[in-house]
Amino acid sequence: MQKCQKCPNPATLHVTELLGANQYEELHLCEQCASKYLYEPQPKFGAAKGAVEGREEEGLFAQHECPSCGIKFVDFRNSGRLGCPNDYQTFREELLPLLENIHGEVRHCGKVPRRHPQSKEMETELIQLRNRLKHAVTKEDYEEAAKLRDLIKHKEEA
Amino acid sequence: MNLDSLTQSNGEWLRGSGPEADIVISSRIRLARNLSSFPFSSRASTHQKAEIEQMLKDRLVKLEAESRLDYLPLPALTPLDRQLLVERQLISRELANADGPRGVAVANQETVSVMVNEEDHLRLQAMRSGFALDEAWTDIDRLDDLLEERINYAFSEEFGYLTACPTNVGTGMRSSVMLHLPALVLTKQIEKVFRALQKINLAVRGLYGEGSRASGDFYQISNQVTLGKSETTILTEIREVIPQIISYERQARSTLTRESRQALHDRVNRAVGTLRSATMMTSEETMDLLSSVRLGVNMGLLEDTISIPTVNELFLQTQPAHLQKLMGASLDGEERNSARARYLRNRLREAGPNLN
Numbered sequence: 001m002q003k004c005q006k007c008p009n010p011a012t013l014h015v016t017e018l019l020g021a022n023q024y025e026e027l028h029l030c031e032q033c034a035s036k037y038l039y040e041p042q043p044k045f046g047a048a049k050g051a052v053e054g055r056e057e058e059g060l061f062a063q064h065e066c067p068s069c070g071i072k073f074v075d076f077r078n079s080g081r082l083g084c085p086n087d088y089q090t091f092r093e094e095l096l097p098l099l100e101n102i103h104g105e106v107r108h109c110g111k112v113p114r115r116h117p118q119s120k121e122m123e124t125e126l127i128q129l130r131n132r133l134k135h136a137v138t139k140e141d142y143e144e145a146a147k148l149r150d151l152i153k154h155k156e157e158a
Numbered sequence: 159m160n161l162d163s164l165t166q167s168n169g170e171w172l173r174g175s176g177p178e179a180d181i182v183i184s185s186r187i188r189l190a191r192n193l194s195s196f197p198f199s200s201r202a203s204t205h206q207k208a209e210i211e212q213m214l215k216d217r218l219v220k221l222e223a224e225s226r227l228d229y230l231p232l233p234a235l236t237p238l239d240r241q242l243l244v245e246r247q248l249i250s251r252e253l254a255n256a257d258g259p260r261g262v263a264v265a266n267q268e269t270v271s272v273m274v275n276e277e278d279h280l281r282l283q284a285m286r287s288g289f290a291l292d293e294a295w296t297d298i299d300r301l302d303d304l305l306e307e308r309i310n311y312a313f314s315e316e317f318g319y320l321t322a323c324p325t326n327v328g329t330g331m332r333s334s335v336m337l338h339l340p341a342l343v344l345t346k347q348i349e350k351v352f353r354a355l356q357k358i359n360l361a362v363r364g365l366y367g368e369g370s371r372a373s374g375d376f377y378q379i380s381n382q383v384t385l386g387k388s389e390t391t392i393l394t395e396i397r398e399v400i401p402q403i404i405s406y407e408r409q410a411r412s413t414l415t416r417e418s419r420q421a422l423h424d425r426v427n428r429a430v431g432t433l434r435s436a437t438m439m440t441s442e443e444t445m446d447l448l449s450s451v452r453l454g455v456n457m458g459l460l461e462d463t464i465s466i467p468t469v470n471e472l473f474l475q476t477q478p479a480h481l482q483k484l485m486g487a488s489l490d491g492e493e494r495n496s497a498r499a500r501y502l503r504n505r506l507r508e509a510g511p512n513l514n
Contacts, residue, residue: 012356031356069197081277084197085312085320088327095324099317102325104359105386108318110329111299113306123310126195134203156195 004030066090068127084127126155161230161239165475165483169246169268169285171336172474174467176288180456181404183336183376183470184287186247187294189302190321190330191280192312198322199275207275208259214274217308218263221301225265227272232260238488241479247285249273270297277322278330280305289400291333291393299389318385328385333393335400336365340375340453341410348377351403359383360399365445374445374473379403411457426454434506438492439499444476464506472505 004011009030065072069083073091076082088095099106129152136145171184196202196210215229232240232253240254248271249262260275273281282305284298312320319330326332342348352362365376379400381392414422429450433439452469454460474480476498482489485497 012353031352031362069201071201079200081200081322082198082324083201085192085194085314088314088317088320099324099327099385103328103383103385105383107316107386108314108328109386110318110331110388111302112315113311113313114303115306123194123312127197130196130206134206137203137205 004028004033006030006033009033064091064094068124068131070131086124086127122155126152129155161235161242162483164242164246164268165480169248169474170287171247171268171285172467172470173287174465174470176286176290178404179288180466181337181339181407182289182400183338184285185289185291185294185333185335186283186285187291187298187331187333188281188283189298189319190278190326190332191282191302191305191309191319192321193279194310194312196279199277199279200322202275204258210279211259211261211274214280214309215261215263217305218272218274221304225267225270227263227265227270229263230261232256232262233258238479238482242483245474245477245479248283250276250281252276270301272301278326289335289404291335291397295333295389295393325382326384329387329389329392331384331389331392332380333396334378334380335396336376336378337400337403337407338375338449338452339377339403339407340449341414342407343375345410345413347406347410351406355379355399358395358399360396373442375449411453415457422453422457423459426450426457426459429454430460430506433502435503436499438495439476439502440495441476441478441498444498444502445473448473448476468505472502476502 003009005028007030009032011028012031066083066087067090068086071083071087073094076087076091082088082091096106129148133145133148133152136142136148171186176182176184192198193210193213196206199207199210202210211231215231218227219229221227230243232249235243240249243249243262244251244254246268248264248268250273253260253262253273253276256276258275260273262274263272265271269285271283271285273283282298282301284294284301286294286297314320318328321327321330339348339351342351355362359382361380361382363378363380365373365378379396381396383392387395429447433444433447433451448469451460451464452466455464455466455469475484478494481494481498481501484501489497
Protein backbone atom coordinates (compact mmCIF):
# COMPACT_ATOMS: atom_id res chain seq x y z
CA MET A 1 0.00 0.00 0.00
CA GLN A 2 1.17 3.50 -0.83
CA LYS A 3 2.51 5.56 2.05
CA CYS A 4 1.14 8.93 3.16
CA GLN A 5 3.25 11.83 1.87
CA LYS A 6 3.28 13.53 5.24
CA CYS A 7 3.76 10.65 7.68
CA PRO A 8 4.59 6.91 7.65
CA ASN A 9 0.93 5.73 7.77
CA PRO A 10 -0.66 4.07 4.74
CA ALA A 11 -2.31 6.52 2.36
CA THR A 12 -6.08 6.00 2.17
CA LEU A 13 -7.07 9.29 0.54
CA HIS A 14 -5.98 10.39 -2.91
CA VAL A 15 -6.45 14.03 -3.72
CA THR A 16 -6.04 15.71 -7.06
CA GLU A 17 -5.46 19.39 -6.46
CA LEU A 18 -6.21 21.61 -9.44
CA LEU A 19 -3.75 24.45 -9.53
CA GLY A 20 -5.05 26.13 -12.66
CA ALA A 21 -5.76 25.31 -16.27
CA ASN A 22 -4.04 22.00 -17.13
CA GLN A 23 -2.02 22.15 -13.93
CA TYR A 24 -2.66 19.69 -11.18
CA GLU A 25 -0.97 17.92 -8.35
CA GLU A 26 -1.67 14.50 -6.89
CA LEU A 27 -1.55 13.92 -3.16
CA HIS A 28 -1.63 10.63 -1.29
CA LEU A 29 -2.49 10.97 2.37
CA CYS A 30 -3.61 8.97 5.40
CA GLU A 31 -6.95 9.88 6.95
CA GLN A 32 -5.43 12.04 9.67
CA CYS A 33 -3.18 14.07 7.40
CA ALA A 34 -5.99 14.34 4.86
CA SER A 35 -8.43 15.83 7.32
CA LYS A 36 -5.69 18.24 8.42
CA TYR A 37 -5.05 19.10 4.81
CA LEU A 38 -8.70 19.58 3.99
CA TYR A 39 -9.92 21.35 7.10
CA GLU A 40 -7.10 23.16 8.79
CA PRO A 41 -5.98 26.59 7.76
CA GLN A 42 -2.51 25.97 6.39
CA PRO A 43 -0.66 26.76 3.20
CA LYS A 44 -1.58 24.20 0.58
CA PHE A 45 1.13 21.89 -0.67
CA GLY A 46 1.13 23.51 -4.09
CA ALA A 47 1.53 27.05 -2.79
CA ALA A 48 5.33 27.00 -2.61
CA LYS A 49 5.73 25.20 -5.90
CA GLY A 50 3.21 27.42 -7.60
CA ALA A 51 5.14 30.47 -6.52
CA VAL A 52 8.12 29.28 -8.53
CA GLU A 53 6.57 27.48 -11.47
CA GLY A 54 3.42 29.41 -11.98
CA ARG A 55 4.35 32.84 -10.79
CA GLU A 56 2.27 34.52 -13.42
CA GLU A 57 -0.82 32.57 -12.46
CA GLU A 58 -0.25 32.97 -8.73
CA GLY A 59 0.26 36.66 -9.37
CA LEU A 60 -3.04 36.81 -11.17
CA PHE A 61 -4.84 35.11 -8.27
CA ALA A 62 -3.06 37.28 -5.77
CA GLN A 63 -4.24 40.47 -7.48
CA HIS A 64 -7.82 39.30 -7.68
CA GLU A 65 -9.54 40.92 -4.73
CA CYS A 66 -13.08 40.69 -3.34
CA PRO A 67 -14.68 44.14 -3.57
CA SER A 68 -16.71 43.44 -0.43
CA CYS A 69 -14.28 42.13 2.15
CA GLY A 70 -10.96 42.85 0.44
CA ILE A 71 -9.41 39.38 0.65
CA LYS A 72 -7.41 37.97 -2.23
CA PHE A 73 -7.70 34.40 -3.38
CA VAL A 74 -4.18 33.76 -2.15
CA ASP A 75 -5.34 34.77 1.36
CA PHE A 76 -7.96 32.05 1.17
CA ARG A 77 -5.33 29.61 -0.09
CA ASN A 78 -3.21 30.35 2.96
CA SER A 79 -5.90 30.46 5.64
CA GLY A 80 -8.45 28.00 4.25
CA ARG A 81 -11.21 30.45 5.20
CA LEU A 82 -13.15 32.82 2.96
CA GLY A 83 -13.70 36.43 4.00
CA CYS A 84 -17.38 37.02 3.26
CA PRO A 85 -20.37 35.41 1.49
CA ASN A 86 -19.63 37.46 -1.64
CA ASP A 87 -16.32 35.59 -2.11
CA TYR A 88 -18.24 32.66 -3.58
CA GLN A 89 -19.13 34.97 -6.48
CA THR A 90 -15.80 36.80 -6.70
CA PHE A 91 -13.69 33.62 -6.68
CA ARG A 92 -16.28 31.43 -8.35
CA GLU A 93 -13.95 30.17 -11.12
CA GLU A 94 -11.17 29.32 -8.67
CA LEU A 95 -13.56 27.69 -6.20
CA LEU A 96 -15.40 25.44 -8.65
CA PRO A 97 -12.57 22.88 -9.07
CA LEU A 98 -12.00 22.94 -5.31
CA LEU A 99 -15.69 22.27 -4.59
CA GLU A 100 -15.72 19.49 -7.17
CA ASN A 101 -12.77 17.98 -5.35
CA ILE A 102 -14.26 18.19 -1.86
CA HIS A 103 -17.88 17.34 -2.62
CA GLY A 104 -17.87 15.72 -6.04
CA GLU A 105 -20.61 18.20 -6.94
CA VAL A 106 -20.73 21.93 -7.55
CA ARG A 107 -24.41 22.75 -7.20
CA HIS A 108 -26.61 22.95 -4.11
CA CYS A 109 -29.68 20.75 -4.03
CA GLY A 110 -31.06 21.00 -0.55
CA LYS A 111 -33.02 23.27 1.70
CA VAL A 112 -33.78 26.81 0.52
CA PRO A 113 -34.67 29.61 2.94
CA ARG A 114 -38.41 30.12 2.80
CA ARG A 115 -38.17 33.86 2.90
CA HIS A 116 -37.05 35.67 -0.21
CA PRO A 117 -33.39 36.50 0.28
CA GLN A 118 -32.30 40.13 0.33
CA SER A 119 -31.16 41.27 -3.09
CA LYS A 120 -27.57 40.40 -3.92
CA GLU A 121 -26.62 44.00 -4.68
CA MET A 122 -27.88 45.14 -1.32
CA GLU A 123 -25.89 42.46 0.51
CA THR A 124 -22.70 43.36 -1.34
CA GLU A 125 -23.25 47.03 -0.73
CA LEU A 126 -23.79 46.49 2.99
CA ILE A 127 -20.59 44.46 3.29
CA GLN A 128 -18.70 47.18 1.42
CA LEU A 129 -20.11 49.89 3.66
CA ARG A 130 -19.21 47.92 6.78
CA ASN A 131 -15.71 47.45 5.43
CA ARG A 132 -15.34 51.20 4.86
CA LEU A 133 -16.66 51.78 8.37
CA LYS A 134 -14.00 49.46 9.75
CA HIS A 135 -11.26 51.38 7.92
CA ALA A 136 -12.66 54.73 9.01
CA VAL A 137 -12.58 53.59 12.64
CA THR A 138 -9.01 52.30 12.26
CA LYS A 139 -7.95 55.65 10.78
CA GLU A 140 -9.83 57.42 13.60
CA ASP A 141 -11.89 59.28 11.02
CA TYR A 142 -14.94 59.46 13.26
CA GLU A 143 -16.84 61.94 11.12
CA GLU A 144 -16.75 59.52 8.18
CA ALA A 145 -17.52 56.61 10.51
CA ALA A 146 -20.63 58.31 11.87
CA LYS A 147 -21.85 59.03 8.33
CA LEU A 148 -21.30 55.41 7.28
CA ARG A 149 -23.02 54.09 10.41
CA ASP A 150 -26.12 56.17 9.62
CA LEU A 151 -26.07 55.05 6.02
CA ILE A 152 -25.86 51.36 7.01
CA LYS A 153 -28.70 51.77 9.47
CA HIS A 154 -30.79 53.53 6.87
CA LYS A 155 -30.16 50.82 4.26
CA GLU A 156 -30.87 48.02 6.71
CA GLU A 157 -34.19 49.51 7.73
CA ALA A 158 -35.23 50.22 4.15
CA MET B 159 -28.84 28.87 33.28
CA ASN B 160 -26.74 27.86 36.25
CA LEU B 161 -23.68 26.03 35.01
CA ASP B 162 -23.00 24.42 38.36
CA SER B 163 -26.36 22.68 38.17
CA LEU B 164 -25.35 21.14 34.83
CA THR B 165 -22.91 18.83 36.59
CA GLN B 166 -25.81 17.23 38.47
CA SER B 167 -27.21 15.73 35.30
CA ASN B 168 -26.17 13.83 32.23
CA GLY B 169 -27.58 16.12 29.60
CA GLU B 170 -29.28 14.64 26.59
CA TRP B 171 -26.62 12.71 24.79
CA LEU B 172 -25.53 10.49 27.69
CA ARG B 173 -29.04 9.80 28.95
CA GLY B 174 -28.45 6.21 27.89
CA SER B 175 -31.85 5.67 26.36
CA GLY B 176 -33.32 5.79 22.89
CA PRO B 177 -33.13 3.25 20.07
CA GLU B 178 -30.08 0.91 20.10
CA ALA B 179 -28.74 2.79 23.13
CA ASP B 180 -26.36 -0.05 24.08
CA ILE B 181 -24.28 0.78 21.00
CA VAL B 182 -25.51 4.13 19.72
CA ILE B 183 -24.71 6.79 22.31
CA SER B 184 -26.18 9.79 20.55
CA SER B 185 -27.28 11.37 17.28
CA ARG B 186 -26.31 14.91 16.46
CA ILE B 187 -26.94 17.32 13.59
CA ARG B 188 -25.37 20.70 13.15
CA LEU B 189 -26.12 23.41 10.62
CA ALA B 190 -23.69 26.18 9.66
CA ARG B 191 -25.34 29.51 8.86
CA ASN B 192 -24.09 33.04 8.23
CA LEU B 193 -25.60 36.49 8.04
CA SER B 194 -25.65 37.82 4.49
CA SER B 195 -24.40 41.32 5.16
CA PHE B 196 -21.40 40.72 7.39
CA PRO B 197 -17.91 39.34 6.74
CA PHE B 198 -17.35 35.82 8.12
CA SER B 199 -16.21 35.66 11.77
CA SER B 200 -12.48 35.40 11.03
CA ARG B 201 -12.60 38.62 8.99
CA ALA B 202 -15.01 40.53 11.22
CA SER B 203 -13.69 43.23 13.56
CA THR B 204 -14.39 43.02 17.28
CA HIS B 205 -16.98 45.72 16.80
CA GLN B 206 -18.70 43.78 14.02
CA LYS B 207 -18.65 40.60 16.06
CA ALA B 208 -20.27 42.45 18.94
CA GLU B 209 -22.94 43.71 16.55
CA ILE B 210 -23.52 40.20 15.17
CA GLU B 211 -23.69 38.77 18.67
CA GLN B 212 -26.16 41.39 19.87
CA MET B 213 -28.44 40.83 16.89
CA LEU B 214 -28.36 37.04 17.09
CA LYS B 215 -28.67 36.92 20.85
CA ASP B 216 -31.82 39.07 20.70
CA ARG B 217 -33.36 36.77 18.12
CA LEU B 218 -32.33 33.59 19.90
CA VAL B 219 -33.70 34.38 23.34
CA LYS B 220 -37.00 35.65 21.87
CA LEU B 221 -37.61 32.60 19.69
CA GLU B 222 -40.96 30.96 20.13
CA ALA B 223 -39.41 27.54 20.25
CA GLU B 224 -40.79 24.80 22.48
CA SER B 225 -37.78 24.97 24.74
CA ARG B 226 -36.49 28.35 25.79
CA LEU B 227 -32.90 29.17 24.93
CA ASP B 228 -30.54 30.70 27.49
CA TYR B 229 -27.66 32.75 26.11
CA LEU B 230 -24.20 32.46 27.68
CA PRO B 231 -21.57 34.99 26.54
CA LEU B 232 -18.26 33.09 26.57
CA PRO B 233 -15.94 35.96 27.60
CA ALA B 234 -17.96 36.20 30.84
CA LEU B 235 -17.30 32.55 31.70
CA THR B 236 -14.27 31.17 33.51
CA PRO B 237 -11.99 28.83 31.53
CA LEU B 238 -13.33 25.99 33.70
CA ASP B 239 -16.95 26.74 32.75
CA ARG B 240 -16.00 26.92 29.07
CA GLN B 241 -14.28 23.55 29.37
CA LEU B 242 -17.41 22.18 31.05
CA LEU B 243 -19.47 23.21 28.02
CA VAL B 244 -16.93 21.52 25.71
CA GLU B 245 -17.11 18.31 27.71
CA ARG B 246 -20.90 18.36 27.47
CA GLN B 247 -20.54 18.84 23.69
CA LEU B 248 -22.55 22.07 23.85
CA ILE B 249 -19.71 24.10 22.30
CA SER B 250 -16.63 23.32 20.23
CA ARG B 251 -13.10 23.55 21.53
CA GLU B 252 -12.53 26.26 18.89
CA LEU B 253 -15.29 28.44 20.34
CA ALA B 254 -13.99 27.91 23.88
CA ASN B 255 -10.48 29.01 22.92
CA ALA B 256 -11.36 31.83 20.50
CA ASP B 257 -11.24 35.55 21.24
CA GLY B 258 -13.77 38.33 21.10
CA PRO B 259 -17.55 38.52 21.37
CA ARG B 260 -19.03 35.02 21.08
CA GLY B 261 -21.35 32.75 22.96
CA VAL B 262 -23.80 29.90 23.02
CA ALA B 263 -27.55 29.62 23.43
CA VAL B 264 -28.57 26.41 25.20
CA ALA B 265 -31.99 24.82 25.63
CA ASN B 266 -33.00 23.56 29.07
CA GLN B 267 -32.67 19.88 28.32
CA GLU B 268 -29.44 20.48 26.37
CA THR B 269 -31.07 19.00 23.27
CA VAL B 270 -30.31 22.17 21.33
CA SER B 271 -27.39 24.56 21.36
CA VAL B 272 -26.53 27.45 19.07
CA MET B 273 -23.00 28.79 18.88
CA VAL B 274 -22.55 32.44 17.89
CA ASN B 275 -19.38 33.72 16.18
CA GLU B 276 -17.67 30.38 15.82
CA GLU B 277 -16.07 29.84 12.39
CA ASP B 278 -19.53 30.66 11.03
CA HIS B 279 -21.82 33.26 12.58
CA LEU B 280 -24.23 30.53 13.62
CA ARG B 281 -23.74 26.87 14.36
CA LEU B 282 -27.05 25.24 15.25
CA GLN B 283 -26.91 21.85 16.90
CA ALA B 284 -29.53 19.30 17.92
CA MET B 285 -28.67 16.25 20.01
CA ARG B 286 -30.61 13.14 20.90
CA SER B 287 -29.81 10.11 22.97
CA GLY B 288 -29.58 6.88 20.97
CA PHE B 289 -30.11 6.37 17.24
CA ALA B 290 -32.52 9.23 16.52
CA LEU B 291 -31.31 11.26 13.54
CA ASP B 292 -34.83 11.98 12.29
CA GLU B 293 -35.89 13.48 15.59
CA ALA B 294 -32.72 15.56 15.70
CA TRP B 295 -33.39 16.74 12.15
CA THR B 296 -36.98 17.74 13.02
CA ASP B 297 -35.67 19.82 15.93
CA ILE B 298 -32.92 21.56 14.01
CA ASP B 299 -34.98 22.13 10.87
CA ARG B 300 -37.70 23.86 12.89
CA LEU B 301 -35.18 25.99 14.78
CA ASP B 302 -33.55 26.96 11.48
CA ASP B 303 -36.95 27.98 10.04
CA LEU B 304 -37.77 30.06 13.10
CA LEU B 305 -34.45 31.88 12.94
CA GLU B 306 -34.69 32.37 9.22
CA GLU B 307 -37.94 34.32 9.62
CA ARG B 308 -35.98 37.11 11.24
CA ILE B 309 -32.46 36.82 9.84
CA ASN B 310 -31.09 37.20 6.32
CA TYR B 311 -28.98 34.12 5.81
CA ALA B 312 -26.09 34.17 3.33
CA PHE B 313 -27.51 31.91 0.63
CA SER B 314 -26.97 31.45 -3.08
CA GLU B 315 -29.10 29.45 -5.48
CA GLU B 316 -25.95 27.90 -6.89
CA PHE B 317 -23.96 27.06 -3.74
CA GLY B 318 -26.64 26.95 -1.06
CA TYR B 319 -25.88 28.18 2.46
CA LEU B 320 -22.56 30.04 2.24
CA THR B 321 -19.97 29.16 4.86
CA ALA B 322 -16.52 30.41 5.85
CA CYS B 323 -14.96 27.11 4.79
CA PRO B 324 -15.96 25.56 1.44
CA THR B 325 -16.01 22.12 3.10
CA ASN B 326 -19.34 23.10 4.74
CA VAL B 327 -21.04 24.96 1.90
CA GLY B 328 -24.39 23.79 0.51
CA THR B 329 -26.55 22.31 3.23
CA GLY B 330 -24.08 23.41 5.92
CA MET B 331 -25.10 20.17 7.57
CA ARG B 332 -22.92 17.75 9.47
CA SER B 333 -24.90 14.85 10.89
CA SER B 334 -23.16 12.42 13.14
CA VAL B 335 -23.89 9.34 15.16
CA MET B 336 -21.73 8.40 18.11
CA LEU B 337 -21.15 4.70 18.59
CA HIS B 338 -19.56 2.63 21.32
CA LEU B 339 -17.63 -0.12 19.50
CA PRO B 340 -15.47 -1.96 22.08
CA ALA B 341 -15.89 -5.43 20.56
CA LEU B 342 -14.82 -4.30 17.08
CA VAL B 343 -11.73 -2.78 18.71
CA LEU B 344 -11.01 -5.94 20.75
CA THR B 345 -11.38 -8.19 17.73
CA LYS B 346 -9.21 -5.79 15.67
CA GLN B 347 -11.84 -5.26 13.00
CA ILE B 348 -12.32 -1.56 13.55
CA GLU B 349 -9.83 -0.48 10.84
CA LYS B 350 -11.74 -2.51 8.31
CA VAL B 351 -14.94 -0.71 9.22
CA PHE B 352 -13.18 2.66 8.89
CA ARG B 353 -11.89 1.88 5.45
CA ALA B 354 -15.34 0.84 4.29
CA LEU B 355 -16.81 4.07 5.67
CA GLN B 356 -14.17 6.23 4.01
CA LYS B 357 -14.99 4.66 0.69
CA ILE B 358 -18.52 5.97 0.94
CA ASN B 359 -17.35 9.44 2.02
CA LEU B 360 -18.20 9.18 5.70
CA ALA B 361 -15.76 10.49 8.29
CA VAL B 362 -14.84 8.72 11.53
CA ARG B 363 -13.59 10.64 14.56
CA GLY B 364 -13.19 10.14 18.30
CA LEU B 365 -15.43 11.35 21.12
CA TYR B 366 -14.22 14.96 21.12
CA GLY B 367 -13.25 15.02 17.46
CA GLU B 368 -9.71 13.79 18.00
CA GLY B 369 -7.81 11.63 15.51
CA SER B 370 -8.12 7.94 14.83
CA ARG B 371 -7.38 6.54 18.31
CA ALA B 372 -10.67 7.14 20.03
CA SER B 373 -10.70 7.12 23.80
CA GLY B 374 -13.29 4.91 25.45
CA ASP B 375 -13.90 3.18 22.09
CA PHE B 376 -16.34 5.95 21.13
CA TYR B 377 -16.54 6.77 17.45
CA GLN B 378 -18.44 9.48 15.64
CA ILE B 379 -19.54 8.72 12.11
CA SER B 380 -20.45 11.77 10.04
CA ASN B 381 -20.99 12.93 6.47
CA GLN B 382 -18.16 14.73 4.63
CA VAL B 383 -20.11 15.98 1.65
CA THR B 384 -22.38 18.99 2.13
CA LEU B 385 -22.82 20.20 -1.45
CA GLY B 386 -24.93 18.59 -4.16
CA LYS B 387 -26.91 16.31 -1.84
CA SER B 388 -30.12 17.18 -0.08
CA GLU B 389 -30.41 16.96 3.70
CA THR B 390 -32.70 13.96 3.27
CA THR B 391 -30.16 12.14 1.09
CA ILE B 392 -27.33 12.82 3.53
CA LEU B 393 -29.43 11.59 6.45
CA THR B 394 -30.53 8.50 4.53
CA GLU B 395 -26.94 7.58 3.67
CA ILE B 396 -25.93 7.68 7.33
CA ARG B 397 -29.15 6.09 8.54
CA GLU B 398 -28.57 3.13 6.23
CA VAL B 399 -24.98 2.47 7.21
CA ILE B 400 -25.39 2.65 11.01
CA PRO B 401 -27.46 -0.56 11.36
CA GLN B 402 -24.69 -2.41 9.49
CA ILE B 403 -22.06 -1.18 11.92
CA ILE B 404 -24.35 -2.06 14.84
CA SER B 405 -24.70 -5.57 13.46
CA TYR B 406 -20.89 -5.91 13.01
CA GLU B 407 -20.43 -4.85 16.63
CA ARG B 408 -23.06 -7.39 17.77
CA GLN B 409 -21.38 -10.12 15.72
CA ALA B 410 -18.03 -9.22 17.28
CA ARG B 411 -19.64 -9.45 20.73
CA SER B 412 -20.99 -12.92 19.90
CA THR B 413 -17.55 -13.97 18.68
CA LEU B 414 -16.02 -12.80 21.96
CA THR B 415 -18.63 -14.70 23.97
CA ARG B 416 -18.11 -17.82 21.89
CA GLU B 417 -14.35 -17.83 21.56
CA SER B 418 -12.99 -15.99 24.56
CA ARG B 419 -15.64 -15.78 27.23
CA GLN B 420 -13.12 -16.31 30.04
CA ALA B 421 -10.79 -13.61 28.78
CA LEU B 422 -13.69 -11.21 28.34
CA HIS B 423 -15.03 -11.90 31.82
CA ASP B 424 -11.54 -11.38 33.21
CA ARG B 425 -11.16 -8.09 31.35
CA VAL B 426 -14.47 -6.72 32.62
CA ASN B 427 -13.84 -7.79 36.23
CA ARG B 428 -10.31 -6.39 36.19
CA ALA B 429 -11.68 -3.09 34.94
CA VAL B 430 -14.22 -2.98 37.78
CA GLY B 431 -11.53 -4.06 40.26
CA THR B 432 -9.09 -1.37 39.15
CA LEU B 433 -11.76 1.33 39.18
CA ARG B 434 -12.81 0.24 42.69
CA SER B 435 -9.35 0.23 44.18
CA ALA B 436 -6.92 2.50 42.33
CA THR B 437 -5.75 5.66 44.08
CA MET B 438 -4.56 7.55 41.00
CA MET B 439 -6.49 7.51 37.77
CA THR B 440 -5.88 9.43 34.56
CA SER B 441 -8.74 10.49 32.35
CA GLU B 442 -7.46 8.25 29.56
CA GLU B 443 -7.24 5.11 31.70
CA THR B 444 -10.69 5.84 33.13
CA MET B 445 -12.16 5.95 29.63
CA ASP B 446 -10.52 2.63 28.71
CA LEU B 447 -11.68 0.87 31.86
CA LEU B 448 -15.19 2.29 31.74
CA SER B 449 -15.41 1.11 28.14
CA SER B 450 -14.80 -2.46 29.33
CA VAL B 451 -17.36 -1.99 32.13
CA ARG B 452 -19.89 -0.67 29.64
CA LEU B 453 -19.31 -3.69 27.42
CA GLY B 454 -19.65 -5.95 30.47
CA VAL B 455 -22.98 -4.39 31.47
CA ASN B 456 -24.37 -4.69 27.94
CA MET B 457 -23.29 -8.34 27.74
CA GLY B 458 -24.86 -9.17 31.08
CA LEU B 459 -21.56 -9.99 32.77
CA LEU B 460 -22.06 -7.73 35.77
CA GLU B 461 -25.36 -9.11 37.05
CA ASP B 462 -27.20 -5.79 36.72
CA THR B 463 -25.20 -4.18 39.50
CA ILE B 464 -24.32 -1.15 37.36
CA SER B 465 -26.68 0.52 34.92
CA ILE B 466 -25.77 2.01 31.55
CA PRO B 467 -26.89 5.53 32.55
CA THR B 468 -24.55 5.27 35.56
CA VAL B 469 -21.60 4.22 33.39
CA ASN B 470 -22.41 7.04 30.94
CA GLU B 471 -22.53 9.46 33.85
CA LEU B 472 -19.10 8.32 35.04
CA PHE B 473 -17.63 8.91 31.57
CA LEU B 474 -18.76 12.53 31.76
CA GLN B 475 -18.20 13.27 35.45
CA THR B 476 -14.58 12.10 35.32
CA GLN B 477 -13.69 14.58 32.57
CA PRO B 478 -11.35 17.28 33.96
CA ALA B 479 -13.78 20.22 34.18
CA HIS B 480 -16.69 18.14 35.49
CA LEU B 481 -14.47 16.59 38.11
CA GLN B 482 -13.26 19.98 39.33
CA LYS B 483 -16.84 21.26 39.45
CA LEU B 484 -17.87 18.24 41.51
CA MET B 485 -14.96 18.73 43.89
CA GLY B 486 -15.67 22.45 44.04
CA ALA B 487 -12.01 23.28 43.58
CA SER B 488 -9.49 23.91 40.87
CA LEU B 489 -7.08 20.95 40.76
CA ASP B 490 -3.80 20.35 38.94
CA GLY B 491 -3.13 17.16 36.98
CA GLU B 492 -1.94 15.04 39.88
CA GLU B 493 -4.66 16.25 42.24
CA ARG B 494 -7.21 15.50 39.56
CA ASN B 495 -5.95 11.94 39.15
CA SER B 496 -6.25 11.37 42.86
CA ALA B 497 -9.70 13.02 43.08
CA ARG B 498 -10.88 11.03 40.05
CA ALA B 499 -9.78 7.73 41.61
CA ARG B 500 -11.50 8.63 44.89
CA TYR B 501 -14.70 9.60 43.09
CA LEU B 502 -14.73 6.37 41.07
CA ARG B 503 -14.08 4.24 44.19
CA ASN B 504 -17.05 5.86 45.91
CA ARG B 505 -19.39 5.64 42.98
CA LEU B 506 -18.54 2.02 42.21
CA ARG B 507 -18.68 0.99 45.84
CA GLU B 508 -22.38 1.86 45.71
CA ALA B 509 -23.01 0.40 42.30
CA GLY B 510 -20.47 -2.37 41.79
CA PRO B 511 -20.85 -6.10 42.37
CA ASN B 512 -20.09 -7.63 45.71
CA LEU B 513 -16.55 -8.95 45.43
CA ASN B 514 -16.29 -11.87 47.79
